[in-house]
Amino acid sequence: MAKNGPYGKPVIAVTILNSQVQNLPITGKGTSGVENLTYLELPFSPLRDLEVFQSLIGFERLAVIIDENVFKGIPEIKSFLDQGLTDRGADHYFLFTESTASATLDKLETCDAVYLFPSDNLSDAEYQKLIDDVNDRGLKSFSILGRQDVDLGVLGGVAPASNIELIA
Helix, strand or coil, X not given: CCCCCCCCCCEEEEEECCCCCCCCCCCCCCCCCCCCEEEEECCCCHHHHHHHHHHXXXXXXXXXXXXXXXXXXXXXXXXXXXHHHHHCCCEEEEEECCCCHHHHHCCCCCCCEEEECCCCCCCXXXXXXXXXXXXXXXXXXXECCCHHHHCCXXXXXXXXXXXXXXXX
C-alpha cells in the first residue's frame, strides 16, 4: 500500500507489524511521506526481541514458530529475521503452525529455543497447549506479543500489554 501512493483520499493502514520489517517509508517527522497515507504500527520489534532473548539465554538454534499466512503476507519477514539472526550468530529455521499444538510440534527440529508469533491456525486452547508443550520440553521461549504471552507461560517478551483489537 505504501509503495502504491500517493492517494487521492486519506487512507489509514492498520495493524502494521513493524515498519522496518515491512520496509515502509517513514520521514524524520514520523509520517509516511506518502500523500494521504498514514499507518498504525503495532508495538512489536522483532530485532529488539531477538537481541534481548539472545542476551538472556544465548540460544544456539532457534525455531521461529509462525503462521504461514503471516509469513506469506509479509514476505520481507523472512529476510529480515534471517539477517537479524545471522548477525547474532544464531542458527534458525521457520516452523509453520498447524491446526493443533501437537501437529505443529511434531515438525519441531532440534533447537534450544523458540520465538512465537500469533497464529490464526490455533484456537486459544491449542495456543495455550503449544506454550505448555514447549515448556514441558524444556525449551526457552520468547514471544513477539510480549506481556500477553508471558501471562500464558512464555519465558519472555518485550512488547507491552496492549489491546490489538482496539487498534484495529
